[in-house]
Amino acid sequence: MSAEAAELEQRILLRTATSRDATVAGAVLSRAEFAPCACADMAALVHELQRGAGAILLAEEVMDRASMAKLAGALAAQEPWSDLPVIVLARQGADSHAVSVAMDEVSNVTVIERPMRVAALVSAVRTALRARRRQYEMRALLAGLRDADQRKTEFLATLAHELRNPLAPLSTALSLLARKRPAPEEAAKYYELMGRQVDHMVRLVNDLMEVSRITRGKIELHLGPVLLDAVIDDAIELSRPAIERAGHALEVDVSGEPLVVRGDAVRLTQVFSNLLNNAAKYTPAGGRVKLAAWQQQRQAVVQVSDTGAGLAPEMLNAIFEMFVQVSGTAKEAQGGLGIGLTLVKSLVELHGGSVEAASEGVGRGATFTVRLPLSKNGAAPAPQRSQDSWAAVIERVVLVVDDNRDAADSLAELLRTLGATVLVAYSGEEALQLARGQGVEIAVLDIGMPGMDGCELARRLRASPGGAAIRLVALTGWGQQGYRERIAAAGFDHHLLKPLNLAEFMRLLSR
Template sequence: MTDVVANLEHRILLRTATSKDALMASAVLKRAQFDSHTCSDMDELKRELDRGAGAIMLAEEAIADASIAQLTEILSAQPAWSDVPLLVLARRGADSLAIAHVMDEFANVTVIERPMRVAALVSTVRSALRARRRQYEIRSLLDGLREADQRKTEFLATLAHELRNPLAPLSTALSLLERKKPAAAEAQKYYKLMGRQVEHMVRLVNDLMEVSRITRGKIELQWSSVLLDAVINDAIELSRPLVEGAGHTLSVELPEQALVVKGDSVRLTQVFSNLLNNAAKYTPPGGSVRVLARQEGRDAVVEVIDNGVGLAPEMLESIFEMFVQVSGTSKAAQGGLGIGLTLVKSMVELHGGSIEAMSEGLGRGARFTVRLPLMRNGAAKSAREPVARGGDEASTIEGTVLVVDDNRDAADSLAELLQSLGAHPLVAYSGEEALRLSAQHTINAAVLDIGMPGMDGCDLARHLRALPGGGKLNLIALTGWGQRGDQERIGAAGFDHHLLKPLDVAELMSLL
């Protein structure tokens, strides 16, 4: 909102009996540092109220039956948030019919009897303007809610679109496998296609979960000394397929002196990978992407620059907000929810840094500048430790594994996978059925879904632990619930491990 509009919205609109009264009232208000505007008639009052006003001050003499009808029409046309204060300067003595009519007709009315003390008038006007400011706050809140609702609507539409994209080739590949029944060698291309699409859906869901954790303050950073050029190189490797796939030229300029920051190397890699992915997506094929790093004072500064579609001036601030989509660029950037920059900003701020977007306009590229505080002393530790795996997909599993899930397709496909890996699987579609099987067979491990109707996975885990030999049973929760509260509930139920859907086969292998 500009200063001009703000001034209009805090002025007093005057409708007095005579021009002399108007001059006197304006002078009094001016000495008290209030802005005012004198209206010659009700038509002008309406026009000026539409432009903005903090309160209306009317002399009793200016109120006639026709004027009240006009005033009623004027005030009834206000938006829902608005109830402009009405100050009526009444003549001394008994209440007139006009005053009584005004008080009956309007709710937000203050009657001031003349002659009045200047202090009383000033106090009344201040109270009216204070109430009016509260109305403006409500207006801003409603505008924000409407804008957020619109953003969420657009975001959900984008989410539906992005989830349908990988589902289409998945469905097609399944139909081809079913109809053609290809040989193993030919089927491999369909399996790889399906794997890529599943990975894409996993990334979408993970982005949603990341935003949820950040906005609720549930994310935890693994702090250490981090060598920034190692983080940047890791991010480049993650983003290289997207950059090279679009035929972009990637240039990197790192300082000779190492830049060491305190932070979480995995999260910082995520920050710069997201920025590089963003640059690649929003740059037409054959463009250029540059990464520059340097020291400025006590900060490390990293810039990701592209010559792509650019940003409109009004988007430079809002682009980091949740649910904001850059208009007109959806075709240029396939395969995302538009929440990557929200994640980036949140991650950078968690590290005590800041991020700024700059662009000379649409079609003129963009520059994202990240600033992170440098560590004063200390050498950087390894940027990323490899995740230890107890096995791989070529290994075999021995023993009997109970698989329990009310989703029959999920249970049957996991059992078939375990069988292909050498295990002897048993399948149950409910907690009660699982207990019957466990009474009939010796079970070495159990993979349990949590969100089952009736007896859920946590209740089932407690029952299995209570059985003879249940203390040695390897209990694994496989679920879509991954928040800290869920993890604590699952641990309290007696599970040894907690895996998130979709299944990471190598991780399951290492646990079994």
Template structure:
């Protein structure tokens, strides 16, 4: 609310019997630090109501039948949150027909009998203004709730739209594969199309889950010393497909001296990849995006500057809020839920930093500035960033358990293509029978199954004589902290989210295999030769 509006909303509108009374009343109120506005007649007072009012003070002499009706009609048109206090200065006795009529017509009326003490009048007006301020607080709350509800409605509509978008090409590609039955060389393009669309849906769902975890305070940072230039390199690699598709130029301006912060490398990569993705999506083709990193005081400062659609001045503060999207940019965004900047702000603040947006207006680009506290500068050379994970062959018998037949069968085929010997079960009871017979070395279990769920099955498998060496992985569509604790207690080695990320899965198996090889080597060293 502007200062001018605030002053109008604190005004006492005065309607007295004479000009002398008006002058005297206004002088008294101003000495008590009230804002007083004298109205020449009731029509003028009613007109002033719409501009803003804290309370109305009228003399009994001016509230005849017509004037009372006019004021009552105006007050009846107030919005639901508003109940303007009316103070009537009555002649001695306070039992006239005018006073009785005012008490009947006005919902929020206080009658003060003259002559009165100035202190009594001031006290009554202060009480009336306190009540009026509470009404303004209620109005602001209602406005905020209405705006939030509108943003959520728009967000849900966008979510439905964005989830349908990848479903259309998925459905079309599946129909083409079923009808045409193309040879492998021709079918490859359809598989690539479906992979892109599934990846897009996974990113949407992951963003939603991330926002949920952050807003509930359920996110844990894996803090360590992080080279910021390596984080930026990773973010650039993740965002590269968008830049290549849009034909945008990307310019990196990083200092020769490494910038070291204490943070979670994965989360910081998420911050900068989101900013780079936004810059690419909101920049007309061909655009230019610059990433400039500097050491400023005790902070590492990274600016992402684009030549895109820009941001209106009134949106700069709210652009990081949940469900807020810049109007008129949905088409330029090329898909998305508009929650990327909410994630950026939350993650940066979890690292003790700040992020702000600046723009000269629509069509004039934008600059996002991230400030992170520096750890210590280390004189080592730039550390090369890891790039991807090569697939490896999976050996041994793998048990797949899921009551969703399509999910289980497709995962079995994937594991078989990697060299495993997969076996499948569609319930916990069936899995236990098969496992006792086949004794798998690895098991991927769905958690949310009817009857014996994945956690109960895991406990039963661990109880078997061979169960201690079984590698158990939970596969779920949920990532809540409570579920993770229950999974760990059931004896699982790892917990992965659906759909299975193949690179993450293979990397996990490699680390597990390396750890077991080290254990075997240690045992061999400790065992003396015969």
């Protein structure tokens, strides 16, 4: 709201019996640092009311039936949050008909009998304005709720759209595999396609879970000295496919001296890959994306800029709010949930840093600048690349339990290809019967099963003969802290989220 509009909303609209009364009342109110506005007639007062007012001050003498009908109509047309205070200066003596009518037709009326003390008038006006300010606060709250509800509605529609996008090629690829029954060489391209789309859906769900954990203060950082150069290399590697698909030129300018910060390398990689992905998505094909990093005093500064859609001035701060997307850029962005920059801001601030957006305007590109405090403890250890154990063999007896038969059967088949002897059950009771005397070494259990859930099943397996030696793995779609604590209390050794990350699963088994 502009300063002029805010001033209009604090005015006291005066309708007195004479112009002299208006002058005297205006002087009294001005000395008390109010903003009086004298109105020649009721039509003028109604006009000013539509521009903005904090309260109305009426003399009984001007409250004829026609005038009060105009005022009542104007007050009835206000927004639901508004209940404008009306102060009536009544003549001394018996109650008048005009005042009674006013109290019947106008809801928020205060009557002061003349002659009155100046302090009484000032006190009544001050009370009226205080109540009016609370109404303005309610207006702002309602506007915020409306905006949040609108964003939520748009987000749900966007989420449905974004989930349908990968589902379409998945469904098509499955139909082609079923109808054509291609040779393994030809089928490989369909499997790759399906893998890419599944990865995309997993990223969407993971982003949602990350935002949920951050907003509830449940995210956990694994802090240590981190070489920012290595983090940037990892982020570029993650984002390179998106940049190359769009035909963008990528320019990297990283300071020659090592930039070491105290942070979580995985989370910082997420920050910069999100910024690079955004730059790639919001830049028309054949554009330019630049990442620069340097030291500025005791801070590491990382800047990601592009030649893309740009930002209007009013969006420079709003762009970091939950579910906010720049209107008119959906085509350029090829979708998105509007939570990537919220993640960026939250993660950077958790590291004690800051992030800001800059743009010369719509269509003129954007620049995002991240500032992180440099570590005081010198250089970070050399980064170590983890190796996936895809080639490992599981020569063990594995129990798979899930009430979703497709999920259980497909996981069992996958484990068999790795050399495991697999037992499959679709309920807790069935699993207990199947496991007796089978020498189960590893049990992969779904948690949210009807009847006996995975936690209860885990406790019973632990209590069975030889159960202490079973390695229990919870495989579930629930990742919130409360579920993690419940799963740990049930005796599980590991907690993995669906869909199963095979490399992570193999690493757990190899420990």
